[in-house]
Amino acid sequence: xxxxxxxxxxxxxxxxxxxxxxxxxxxxxxxxxxxxxxxxxxxxxxxxxxxxxxxxxxxxxxxxxxxxxxxxxxxxxxxxxxxxxxxxxxxxxxxxxxxxxxxxxxxxxxxxxxxxxxxxxxxxxxxxxxxxxxxxxxxxxxxxxxxxxxxxxxxxxxxxxxxxxxxxxxxxxxxxxxxxxxxxxxxxxxxxxxxxxxxxxxxxxxxxxxxxxxxxxxxxxxxxxx
Amino acid sequence: xxxxxxxxxxxxxxxxxxxxxxxxxxxxxxxxxxxxxxxxxxxxxxxxxxxxxxxxxxxxxxxxxxxxxxxxxxxxxxxxxxxxxxxxxxxxxxxxxxxxxxxxxxxxxxxxxxxxxxxxxxxxxxxxxxxxxxxxxxxxxxxxxxxxxxxxxxxxxxxxxxxxxxxxxxxxxxxxxxxxxxxxxxxxxxxxxxxxxxxxxxxxxxxxxxxxxxxxxxxxxxxxxxxxxxxxxxxxxxxxxxxxxxxxxxxxxxxxxxxxxxxxxxxxxxxxxxxxxxxxxxxxxxxxxxxxxxxxxxxxxxxxxxxxxxxxxxxxxxxxxxxxxxxxxxxxxxxxxxxxxxxxxxxxxxxxxxxxxxxxxxxxxxxxxxxxxxxxxxxxxxxxxxxxxxxxxxxxxxxxxxxxxxxxxxxxxxxxxxxxxxxxxxxxxxxxxxxxxxxxxxxxxxxxxxxxxxxxxxxxxxxxxxxxxxxxxxxxxxxxxxxxxxxxxxxxxxxxxxxxxxxxxxxxxxxxxxxxxxxxxxxxxxxxxxxxxxxxxxxxxxx
Numbered sequence: 158x159x160x161x162x163x164x165x166x167x168x169x170x171x172x173x174x175x176x177x178x179x180x181x182x183x184x185x186x187x188x189x190x191x192x193x194x195x196x197x198x199x200x201x202x203x204x205x206x207x208x209x210x211x212x213x214x215x216x217x218x219x220x221x222x223x224x225x226x227x228x229x230x231x232x233x234x235x236x237x238x239x240x241x242x243x244x245x246x247x248x249x250x251x252x253x254x255x256x257x258x259x260x261x262x263x264x265x266x267x268x269x270x271x272x273x274x275x276x277x278x279x280x281x282x283x284x285x286x287x288x289x290x291x292x293x294x295x296x297x298x299x300x301x302x303x304x305x306x307x308x309x310x311x312x313x314x315x316x317x318x319x320x321x322x323x324x325x326x327x328x329x330x331x332x333x334x335x336x337x338x339x340x341x342x343x344x345x346x347x348x349x350x351x352x353x354x355x356x357x358x359x360x361x362x363x364x365x366x367x368x369x370x371x372x373x374x375x376x377x378x379x380x381x382x383x
Numbered sequence: 384x385x386x387x388x389x390x391x392x393x394x395x396x397x398x399x400x401x402x403x404x405x406x407x408x409x410x411x412x413x414x415x416x417x418x419x420x421x422x423x424x425x426x427x428x429x430x431x432x433x434x435x436x437x438x439x440x441x442x443x444x445x446x447x448x449x450x451x452x453x454x455x456x457x458x459x460x461x462x463x464x465x466x467x468x469x470x471x472x473x474x475x476x477x478x479x480x481x482x483x484x485x486x487x488x489x490x491x492x493x494x495x496x497x498x499x500x501x502x503x504x505x506x507x508x509x510x511x512x513x514x515x516x517x518x519x520x521x522x523x524x525x526x527x528x529x530x531x532x533x534x535x536x537x538x539x540x541x542x543x544x545x546x547x548x549x550x551x552x553x554x555x556x557x558x559x560x561x562x563x564x565x566x567x568x569x570x571x572x573x574x575x576x577x578x579x580x581x582x583x584x585x586x587x588x589x590x591x592x593x594x595x596x597x598x599x600x601x602x603x604x605x606x607x608x609x610x611x612x613x614x615x616x617x618x619x620x621x622x623x624x625x626x627x628x629x630x631x632x633x634x635x636x637x638x639x640x641x642x643x644x645x646x647x648x649x650x651x652x653x654x655x656x657x658x659x660x661x662x663x664x665x666x667x668x669x670x671x672x673x674x675x676x677x678x679x680x681x682x683x684x685x686x687x688x689x690x691x692x693x694x695x696x697x698x699x700x701x702x703x704x705x706x707x708x709x710x711x712x713x714x715x716x717x718x719x720x721x722x723x724x725x726x727x728x729x730x731x732x733x734x735x736x737x738x739x740x741x742x743x744x745x746x747x748x749x750x751x752x753x754x755x756x757x758x759x760x761x762x763x764x765x766x767x768x769x770x771x772x773x774x775x776x777x778x779x780x781x782x783x784x785x786x787x788x789x790x791x792x793x794x795x796x797x798x799x800x801x802x803x804x805x806x807x808x809x810x811x812x813x814x815x816x817x818x819x820x821x822x823x824x825x826x827x828x829x830x831x832x833x834x835x836x837x838x839x840x841x842x843x844x845x846x847x848x849x850x851x852x853x854x855x856x857x858x859x860x861x862x863x864x865x866x867x868x869x870x871x872x873x874x875x876x877x878x879x880x881x882x883x884x885x886x887x888x889x890x891x892x893x894x895x896x897x898x899x900x901x902x903x904x905x906x907x908x909x910x911x912x913x914x915x916x917x918x919x920x921x922x923x924x925x926x
Contacts, residue, residue, distance in 0.1 A: 174499075175494065175495075175903070176493065176494035176495040176496075176497075176499065176572075176903075182571060185571055186497040186498070186567050186570075186571040186572070189566075189567045189570055189571060190497065190498060190563055190564075190567045193563045193566060193567065193597055194563060196597060196598070197559050197563070197597050197598075197600070197601045198601070200597075200598055200599070200601035200602050201601035201602070201604060201605050202605070203601075203602065203605075204601075204602050204605035204606055204609070204635050205605060205609070207631075207634075207635065208609070208620060208631060208635075211628065211631055212627075212628075215626070215628075216626065293616070293617065293618045293619055294616045294617035294618055305619065305624070305625035305626040306625070306626045308618075308619045308625050309619045309620065309625055309626060309627055312612075312613075312618035312619050312620050313620070315618070316608075316609060316612060316618070316620070
C-alpha cells in the first residue's frame with residue numbers, strides 16, 4: 158500500500174519527486190522497483206543456468222574434465238574478494254542510513270576497490286584461457302573425445318562469467334556515481350534510497366557469483382583429487 | 384455517473400498536457416506518461432504500417448499458385464519481417480505502452496507512473512531497438528521466421544539475423560522496464576480509497592501483463608543473446624554439430640514467446656471490460672472472477688509453452704502434461720467471455736463505435752480461442768502443425784483479439800486523449816469493414832490448413848487457389864478498413880467535435896478530469912469511495 162513510511166514528515170525534501178506524496182512512498186516505490194528488477198535478472202541468468210543444467214546432465218564427463226582446466230585458486234580468491242565487497246557495501250548502506258557521510262564514502266570506495274580487484278583477477282583468468290586455446294570460436298582445442306561438449310562448457314563458462322562481469326562493470330559505474338553523491342553530502346537518514354538500491358544490486362551480483370563458482374569450478378573436483 | 388462537468392457545453396480547456404509546453408524538445412524530453420503514450424503510438428502505428436506492407440506482399444504472392452511475384456528467398460524475408468514487426472513492435476507494445484501509459488495513472492488517480500524518467504528511457508530503448516530492426520530490414524532483410532529457430536538462424540542463414548536479434552534484444556528491455564514501472568505504479572501510486580477490488584479491470588489486466596513481462600521477457604533476452612553469440616563468435620550453445628540441442632532453443636524461446644501472447648491479449652481484454660461495462664450501463668458481471676482470470680491466464684500461460692513443440696521430438700509424457708495445461712488455460716479465457724456476455728445480458732446496450740469494436744472482438748476472440756483447443760489436442764496438432772490452420776488461429780487471437788481490442792480501447796479513450804470526438808458513423812463502418820475483411824482473410828485459411836496447406840511456402844497446388852484468392856481479397860478489404868480508421872481519427876484532430884470530461888458518462892477516475900487532461904492529471908487528489916462500474920447504482924436505488 159502507498160502508505161506514509163517512516164520519513165513521511167519531510168514533504169518538502171529537495172529529493173522528493175513531484176509525483177510522490179512523501180519520501181516514504183518514494184522509497185517504497187524504489188525498493189519494490191529494485192526487487193522486481195532483480196527478479197528480471199534472476200530470469201535473465203536463469204536461461205543460462207537451464208542450459209548449464211541440461212548439458213551437465215548430458216555430458217558429465219566433459220563437464221568434469223573441462224572444469225579441471227579452470228584455475229580454482231583465482232576463482233576461490235575472487236569468491237572471497239566478492240563476499241568481502243558485499244560486507245563493505247552493507248557497511249556503506251548502514252553508514253548512509255545513520256548519516257555518517259565520511260564513512261559512507263570510505264566503505265563505498267573500498268567496495269569499488271574490491272570490485273576492481275575481482276575484475277582484474279578475472280582478466281588474468283580469461284587471458285589464461287586464450288593461451289590454452291580454451292576460448293570457443295578462437296582456435297579452440299581440447300584433447301580427447303569430448304571436444305564438442307567441452308566447447309559447450311566453455312561457451313557457457315564465458316557467457317555466464319562474462320555476463321556476470323558485465324554486471325560488475327555496471328555496478329562499478331553505479332557506485333562511482335553514488336560515491337560522488339555521498340561525498341557531496343546528498344544523503345541523509347531521511348533519504349539514502351540510492352545507496353540502498355545500489356547495495357541491493359551489488360549483493361545480487363555477488364550472489365550470482367556464489368552460484369557460478371561451485372557450478373563452474375568445483376565440478377567433480379573432489380573425485381579427481383581423491 | 385454523469386458528472387456536472389460532462390453536462391456543461393464542452394469548450395477547449397485552457398491548459399492541457401498537449402498545450403502547456405511547445406516544441407519538439409518538450410516531447411522528446413517529456414516525463415509525462417500521457418505524452419510518452421502518444422510517442423509510442425506514433426512508432427507503433429509506423430511499425431503497423433510496415434508490417435502491413437509485408438503482409439500485403441505475402442497475400443499478393445499467394446493470389447496465384449506459382450511463385451511469380453516473389454522468389455522463395457524474398458518470400459521468406461517477407462513473412463519473417465511481417466512477424467518481427469507485428470509481434471515485437473506492434474502487438475506487444477500496443478495496448479500496454481500506448482493506452483496503458485495514457486490511462487493507467489489516470490485510472491489510479493496518480494500524477495504519473497512511479498518512475499517517469501524510466502518511462503521515457505523505455506521509449507528510447509524501444510525506438511533504438513526498432514531502428515536496429517528497421518536497419519536489418521532495409522539492409523537486406525531477415526529470413527529465419529520470427530521464431531529464429533536454430534541451427535538455421537545461428538549457422539545457415541546469410542541474412543541479417545544479428546541486427547534483427549540485437550533489435551529484438553534491446554526492445555525487450557523496453558517491455559521489461561514498462562512492466563516493472565506499471566507494477567510498482569499499481570502497488571504504490573493508487574489514490575486514497577482505491578483498494579485492490581475497486582480497481583478498474585483494465586488495471587488488473589495490465590498488472591497481470593506486467594507479471595508476464597517481468598518474468599518472461601528476460602528469458603527471450605538471454606536466448607537471443609546466446610543465439611547472437613553463437614552466430615557472431617561461433618560459440619557452441621545450441622549447435623548440434625558440437626553436441627548442442629536446438630530443441631533447448633525452442634524451449635527457451637517459447638518460454639517467453641508463448642506468455643508473450645498474453646502480453647498481447649490481456650491488456651486488450653482489460654480494455655474490453657471497460658468498454659462493455661460502459662456501453663451496457665452495467666457493472667461487470669463477476670468482477671473478481673474477471674480480475675483473477677487475468678492473473679490465472681498470466682500464471683497458467685507460463686506452463687504451456689511446449690505445445691508449440693509437439694512435433695519437435697519432446698517426450699510423449701511431457702506433451703501430455705502440456706496438452707492438459709493448454710486446455711486448462713482456456714478456462715480463465717472462457718470465464719472472461721462468459722462474464723462479458725453476462726454483463727451485456729439485460730444491460731442497456733448503447734451501440735456507439737467502441738462497443739461495435741468490442742462486439743467484433745468478442746466474436747473473433749471466441750473463434751480464435753476455440754480453434755486453439757484444436758491445436759492443443761496432441762493428435763490433431765500433428766495434422767495441423769505448421770499449416771494455415773495455425774496461422775488462422777493465431778491471427779484470430781492477435782489481430783481479431785488484440786488489435787480489435789486495441790481499437791475498441793482507442794475509440795473509447797480517444798476523446799479523453801484528444802479532447803475531440805471522431806465520426807461515430809465512420810467508426811462503425813470501419814469496424815464492420817475490418818470485421819468482414821478479417822473473416823474473409825483468415826476464415827479460408829482454417830480450411831486451407833485443414834486440407835494440408837503448409838505455412839511459409841510461396842507456392843502451392845492449384846486446388847488451393849480459390850481459398851487463397853478469397854483470403855487475399857479479404858486482406859485488401861482489411862487494409863481499406865484500417866486506412867479508414869487512420870483517416871477519420873486524423874480528421875477528428877482538426878474537425879472533431881469538442882467533448883467534455885466524460886462523453887460516455889462512464890465511471891472511472893480518468894473520466895473525472897478534463898479532456899484532454901491537465902499536465903499533472905487532476906486538479907485535486909481524487910479520493911475513491913465506491914467500487915468500479917457503479918452503472919447500476921441508480922437503477923438499484925430507484926427499483
